[in-house]
Amino acid sequence: xxxxxxxxxxxxxxxxxxxxxxxxxxxxxxxxxxxxxxxxxxxxxxxxxxxxxxxxxxxxxxxxxxxxxxxxxxxxxxxxxxxxxxxxxxxxxxxxxxxxxxxxxxxxxxxxxxxxxxxxxxxxxxxxxxxxxxxxxxxxxxxxxxxxxxxxxxxxxxxxxxxxxxxxxxxxxxxxxxxxxxxxxxxxxxxxxxxxxxxxxxxxxxxxxxxxxxxxxxxxxxxxxxxxxxxxx
Amino acid sequence: xxxxxxxxxxxxxxxxxxxxxxxxxxxxxxxxxxxxxxxxxxxxxxxxxxxxxxxxxxxxxxxxxxxxxxxxxxxxxxxxxxxxxxxxxxxxxxxxxxxxxxxxxxxxxxxxxxxxxxxxxxxxxxxxxxxxxxxxxxxxxxxxxxxxxxxxxxxxxxxxxxxxxxxxxxxxxxxxxxxxxxxxxxxxxxxxxxxxxxxxxxxxxxxxxxxxxxxxxxxxxxxxxxxxxxxxxxxxxxxxxxxxxxxxxxxxxxxxxxxxxxxxxxxxxxxxxxxxxxxxxxxxxxxxxxxxxxxxxxxxxxxxxxxxxxxxxxxxxxxxxxxxxxxxxxxxxxxxxxxxxxxxxxxxxxxxxxxxxxxxxxxxxxxxxxxxxxxxxxxxxxxxxxxxxxxxxxxxxxxxxxxxxxxxxxxxxxxxxxxxxxxxxxxxxxxxxxxxxxxxxxxxxxxxxxxxxxxxxxxxxxxxxxxxxxxxxxxxxxxxxxxxxxxxxxxxxxxxxxxxxxxxxxxxxxxxxxxxxxxxxxxxxxxxxxxxxxxxxxxxxxxxxxxxxxxxxxxxxxxxxxxxxxxx
Numbered sequence: 001x002x003x004x005x006x007x008x009x010x011x012x013x014x015x016x017x018x019x020x021x022x023x024x025x026x027x028x029x030x031x032x033x034x035x036x037x038x039x040x041x042x043x044x045x046x047x048x049x050x051x052x053x054x055x056x057x058x059x060x061x062x063x064x065x066x067x068x069x070x071x072x073x074x075x076x077x078x079x080x081x082x083x084x085x086x087x088x089x090x091x092x093x094x095x096x097x098x099x100x101x102x103x104x105x106x107x108x109x110x111x112x113x114x115x116x117x118x119x120x121x122x123x124x125x126x127x128x129x130x131x132x133x134x135x136x137x138x139x140x141x142x143x144x145x146x147x148x149x150x151x152x153x154x155x156x157x158x159x160x161x162x163x164x165x166x167x168x169x170x171x172x173x174x175x176x177x178x179x180x181x182x183x184x185x186x187x188x189x190x191x192x193x194x195x196x197x198x199x200x201x202x203x204x205x206x207x208x209x210x211x212x213x214x215x216x217x218x219x220x221x222x223x224x225x226x227x228x229x230x231x232x233x
Numbered sequence: 234x235x236x237x238x239x240x241x242x243x244x245x246x247x248x249x250x251x252x253x254x255x256x257x258x259x260x261x262x263x264x265x266x267x268x269x270x271x272x273x274x275x276x277x278x279x280x281x282x283x284x285x286x287x288x289x290x291x292x293x294x295x296x297x298x299x300x301x302x303x304x305x306x307x308x309x310x311x312x313x314x315x316x317x318x319x320x321x322x323x324x325x326x327x328x329x330x331x332x333x334x335x336x337x338x339x340x341x342x343x344x345x346x347x348x349x350x351x352x353x354x355x356x357x358x359x360x361x362x363x364x365x366x367x368x369x370x371x372x373x374x375x376x377x378x379x380x381x382x383x384x385x386x387x388x389x390x391x392x393x394x395x396x397x398x399x400x401x402x403x404x405x406x407x408x409x410x411x412x413x414x415x416x417x418x419x420x421x422x423x424x425x426x427x428x429x430x431x432x433x434x435x436x437x438x439x440x441x442x443x444x445x446x447x448x449x450x451x452x453x454x455x456x457x458x459x460x461x462x463x464x465x466x467x468x469x470x471x472x473x474x475x476x477x478x479x480x481x482x483x484x485x486x487x488x489x490x491x492x493x494x495x496x497x498x499x500x501x502x503x504x505x506x507x508x509x510x511x512x513x514x515x516x517x518x519x520x521x522x523x524x525x526x527x528x529x530x531x532x533x534x535x536x537x538x539x540x541x542x543x544x545x546x547x548x549x550x551x552x553x554x555x556x557x558x559x560x561x562x563x564x565x566x567x568x569x570x571x572x573x574x575x576x577x578x579x580x581x582x583x584x585x586x587x588x589x590x591x592x593x594x595x596x597x598x599x600x601x602x603x604x605x606x607x608x609x610x611x612x613x614x615x616x617x618x619x620x621x622x623x624x625x626x627x628x629x630x631x632x633x634x635x636x637x638x639x640x641x642x643x644x645x646x647x648x649x650x651x652x653x654x655x656x657x658x659x660x661x662x663x664x665x666x667x668x669x670x671x672x673x674x675x676x677x678x679x680x681x682x683x684x685x686x687x688x689x690x691x692x693x694x695x696x697x698x699x700x701x702x703x704x705x706x707x708x709x710x711x712x713x714x715x716x717x718x719x720x721x722x723x724x725x726x727x728x729x730x731x732x733x734x735x736x737x738x739x740x741x742x743x744x745x746x747x748x749x750x751x752x753x754x755x756x757x758x759x760x761x762x763x764x765x766x767x768x769x770x771x772x773x774x775x776x777x778x779x780x781x782x783x784x785x786x787x788x789x790x791x792x793x794x795x796x797x798x799x800x801x
Contacts, residue, residue, distance in 0.1 A: 168743060
C-alpha cells in the first residue's frame, strides 16, 4: 500500500493511503474530540466535533472520515476549529441533558465552553419510554448520534426497529408510528443500549439500581414490572 | 395491533413493487393521493410490498412536509408566508384565512373541510401573494378575494411569463404550446440531440467545456468539467439527474422553463446522458410543482414516441430513458446528495462529500446532476457552438441567465439577460419599484444569498464582480423590498425558513438554525438587532458555515449576517 506524507499541527507524519485524519493524528498522540464516531460503526459524521482545518479547504473537514492526502497541511486545534467545537457543545448544552455523556466535561474545560450561552433557547422536550422489560429510553439525554439506529440496522443487528423521525431541531429517534418497543421488530438484543454513549438508552438493571432498588430485590422488581407490562399496566 | 389493509391499493403497490426501496417515495405519494393521508396499515402494506422496514417507511413519511401520518382536512390550503409573498401582503392573506375558517395555521376545521398551512416559498413569487389549493396554484390573492378564490376555489387566471423571440432560454415560453412537439421541432428542437449523436460524446463534452457554461442552480460549478469527470469513471452504470427541486425562496425560473418549454429539458438531459454514457436519467421535481411534473411526463411520452428516447435513439444505438420523480416538501432535497437519498427512498439527508456525485452519486454510481436551467442551455450550445454561446455575457460568465425578480416591483417575473447586466437594469425590466416607492433593500440569491448594498445597483452580476463585494448570484433570485416592509420580520422569516428546512443531520445546523431563528425573533420583537447577541451570533454563524455537512447549514446565516453588516 502506498504511503502518504502530510503535516499535522506542524509535525510531519507518514501513514498508509486510506488512513483517516483522526487515525493519523492519533499516531502523533494528538487526540481529537468526537461524540458520534465509534470505531466499529459507520461514521455518521453528524456531531462535527472532530472537524479540523485543512489548509486551502473552504470549510472545516470531519477528521473521522476525511482521508489523508499527500502534502496536506492540517491544524487540529486552530482558533477556527476550537470556535466551532466550542459553539457546537454550547448548542448541545442548551438542548440536551449531557449529564451522562462521557468526555463532555473534559471537552468543556479544554475549550472554555459556557454551557449557559444559549440557555434562553427552547429545550428539546423529549419523551421517556419505559415500555419493555429490558431497557428504558430517556430521550432528553439523546444527542442524535445515530448509533442505536445503525446498530439496529445495517451495522449490527439487521432488525430495523428504529428510525429517525421529525426534522431539524425536532429530529428524534423513534419506531414505526411511535409504537411501543414490544410491538416493533425489536428483538431486545441490547446492541443499541451497548453503543449508546449518553445514557439515553439504559439496561433495566442499571436503571433500577440507579433508582435505588437494592441489588437483592432486583430480580423481584423486574418480575413485578414484567407482569405489569403483560397485563397492560 | 394493526388490522389488515382494507383499501384498494393493489394497483399502486404493484406498480412500485419492482422498484423496491427506490419506489418508496412515489408509492407513498400515490397512496396518499388515494387515501388523503398515510394511515399506519397502508404504510405496512407499502413496506411489505417494497421490502422496506416499517420504521424506515415511517422515518420517510415524517421527513417530508407533504406527507401526512395523520388525517388532514379535505382541502389543504397552503398559503405562502415566505419573504417574497410577505413583501406583497401574505400576512393579510393568512390572517384572513384564519379568520374566515376560524382556525390557526396548522389546524383543521371541525367539519374537516379545510386544513390551513403556512408554507415556505412555493416558487410562485411572480404571482405573490400566492397559495396552493391542494397542489393547484392560486396567485395574486387579494385579502378581499380569499373567500372566493381560496375557500370556494373560483378559478382566477394566473399571470404567465411570456418570452420573446430575441431571448434564448425563454423564446418558446408562452409562445409555443408546451405539449406541441412539432412546434418544438420547427423551432430547431432536437437538432442538438441529432448533432450530438453525430459528433460523439467526447466532442459534446469538449463543446460544453469550451462554452464556459457553469451551473445555474447556485453553486456555479463548470458543467463540462462535471461531465468529463463522470465520463472518466471506470463504472459503466451511470446516471444523469436533472435537479428540478427548485425551492430557494424567491426562485421560480425552473418552474417557468418546465411548464413552458419541457422538451428543452428532456433534450438537454438526453444530451448529458449521451455525453457521459448514462443509461438512465431522472428529473426530480419539487412536490409543489404539479403542473411542471405533468408537463414533463407528457413531454417524455411524446419524445419517446418520436424516437428521441428509448432503446435506439434516432438509430444511433444509444439507449436512454428518463423518469420523473416528485419531491414531497423538503428544501434540503435540492442539495444534490440529499436528492439522491430521496430518489433511493430514504430521508433526504445530505451525504458527507467526498465522494462527489461524479464518483459515487445516485445508487452509488457515477452521476451528473445539473439544474434545470443549466440543462436548458445545453441544446443551444450543442446546436450553435461554444463560440456563439460565449458571445453572450462575459469571459467569466458566458451565456444567458434567468433572473427571478420578485417582491415590491411593478412586474415580478423571470427576466433573461446576460450576467453582465446590473440590478438597476433588472429593476427597470421589472417596471421599477411598485407605486413609485423607494427601495429599502435587495436580497440577491434567495434566503441562502446576501443583501447587497444599494450603491451597488450598477455592479455587473458576474461571479467575479459579485465576489468582490462578498455576494453571489445563487440561483438568480432578486428580491426587492420597498420602504414599507418591516425588515426584521423578513429576517425572522429567513430564520424560520432554515429552522423548518434543516434536515437535522449535523449538529451545527440542527441546533444552530433553531437558535438563530429564536435570536432573530427576539430582534424582531425588540425592533432592533440586539448588540448583546452579536458575539454568540457571530460564533453561531461561523460554526454553521464552517462545520455543517452541506450548503444549507453553510449558508443559513449568510443573509442575516449581510443584513447586520450593511444596516447596523
